[in-house]
Amino acid sequence: MKGKKFFAAAAGAAMAFTLAACSGEGAGSTDEEPTDGSTAGGGDAVAEGGLVGVAMPTQTSERWIADGDAVEAGLMDLGYEVDLQFANDDIPTQSQQIDQMITNGVEALIIAAIDGTALNSQLEAAAAAGIPVVSYDRLILDSENVDFYVTFDNYNVGVQQATSLLVGLGLLNQDGSEGDAEGPFNIEVFAGSPDDNNATFFWNGAMDTLEPYMADGTLTVPSEQTDFEQAAILRWQQETAQRRMEDLLTSTYVGTDLEIDGVLSPYDGLSRGIITALESNGYEGTVADGFPVVTGQDAEIASVKLISDGVQFSTIFKDTRKLADQAVTATDAFLAGGEPEANDTETYDNGVKVVPSYLLESDIIYQDNIQELLVDSGYWTAEEVESGTAE
Numbered sequence: 479m480k481g482k483k484f485f486a487a488a489a490g491a492a493m494a495f496t497l498a499a500c501s502g503e504g505a506g507s508t509d510e511e512p513t514d515g516s517t518a519g520g521g522d523a524v525a526e527g528g529l530v531g532v533a534m535p536t537q538t539s540e541r542w543i544a545d546g547d548a549v550e551a552g553l554m555d556l557g558y559e560v561d562l563q564f565a566n567d568d569i570p571t572q573s574q575q576i577d578q579m580i581t582n583g584v585e586a587l588i589i590a591a592i593d594g595t596a597l598n599s600q601l602e603a604a605a606a607a608g609i610p611v612v613s614y615d616r617l618i619l620d621s622e623n624v625d626f627y628v629t630f631d632n633y634n635v636g637v638q639q640a641t642s643l644l645v646g647l648g649l650l651n652q653d654g655s656e657g658d659a660e661g662p663f664n665i666e667v668f669a670g671s672p673d674d675n676n677a678t679f680f681w682n683g684a685m686d687t688l689e690p691y692m693a694d695g696t697l698t699v700p701s702e703q704t705d706f707e708q709a710a711i712l713r714w715q716q717e718t719a720q721r722r723m724e725d726l727l728t729s730t731y732v733g734t735d736l737e738i739d740g741v742l743s744p745y746d747g748l749s750r751g752i753i754t755a756l757e758s759n760g761y762e763g764t765v766a767d768g769f770p771v772v773t774g775q776d777a778e779i780a781s782v783k784l785i786s787d788g789v790q791f792s793t794i795f796k797d798t799r800k801l802a803d804q805a806v807t808a809t810d811a812f813l814a815g816g817e818p819e820a821n822d823t824e825t826y827d828n829g830v831k832v833v834p835s836y837l838l839e840s841d842i843i844y845q846d847n848i849q850e851l852l853v854d855s856g857y858w859t860a861e862e863v864e865s866g867t868a869e
């Protein structure tokens with residue numbers, strides 16, 4: 479858990495003053511972190527920066543740690559105080575953390591929800607206190623009180639995942655042209671957590687892309703498990719994916735002539751579980767030697783190393799630095815009394831309203847563009863890729 483000291487400044491009367499202060503250019507003096515509530519004398523205190531609550535789902539995946547750190551740093555650069563919390567993928571913990579943030583007088587909330595439908599009462603309290611809510615990466619559902627959404631083009635992430643699977647199988651080339659392979663190929667498909675709205679977007683993008691190949695028999699799913707519910711992995715757990723892959727192999731492949739050629743995986747953690755299951759069932763070596771093509775998402779360092787070694791085939795790179803930047807910009811716009819700029823006002827209906835969104839683009843990572851997209855951009859160092867661990 480990580481929390482920051484902050485002023486227990488009264489949100490109400492001080493708010494207007496804070497709004498003005500926070501809309502500034504992030505001049506040096508606002509960077510200073512107050513360390514002691516006793517220095518928080520009325521208006522002066524909030525003039526140094528209002529408090530923003532940042533709720534992240536978990537620290538078990540490095541992307542969320544990077545997201546949290548980048549959002550915190552961006553807000554602090556603009557002179558805000560930050561209360562950053564991770565909830566260990568536990569829904570009650572996240573609800574309590576947000577309740578506490580509201581009690582503590584946050585002026586804005588940035589939330590990456592664990593369960594998109596579980597935060598209704600927190601958001602009602604936020605709205606009652608006039609606190610703008612930015613939904614981060616994952617859309618918060620079934621609530622009027624979501625003011626803005628920053629994310630990637632999640633449908634397109636799914637398209638990219640399926641495209642990279644087709645490239646790995648040789649049905650497409652990286653430039654999108656038709657590949658030399660003809661199939662038929664045996665694949666299995668995985669989806670993300672059913673309580674995460676993104677999981678359906680990834681799934682739809684991927685399955686729409688694979689559908690024509692399934693329809694003409696180029697791709698077959700021997701287990702016949704092609705429904706989202708069958709493929710979904712609750713809370714994106716690596717062990718659950720490993721177990722499902724082992725079950726699929728045992729029930730459908732082991733003791734038959736069938737071999738698996740590829741696996742659609744929507745997240746690197748799941749991919750590593752899937753790879754472990756494949757390896758413990760006799761698949762070995764690299765994709766070039768015939769190891770099944772396994773996709774991914776997030777460009778986690780352990781998976782980037784596996785891609786570099788030729789074992790995992792691909793991942794999707796979503797630059798968390800850019801997402802954090804957008805979240806900070808949106809929050810700052812609200813606290814300056816304005817509205818953030820959206821580039822999509824149609825796609826993300828949360829069940830109650832269409833939430834204005836800012837969507838970012840993602841990239842497919844293959845072995846041959848790790849250097850250009852991940853190392854040259856400063857996301858990972860060459861040493862980190864080599865070792866497979868973040869420094």
Ligand code: BGC
Pocket residue numbers: 539541615616670674676677714744745746775776796
């Ligand atoms: C995010 C993905 C991530 C997954 C598991 C999704 O909501 O968009 O980037 O792989 O959660 O953490």
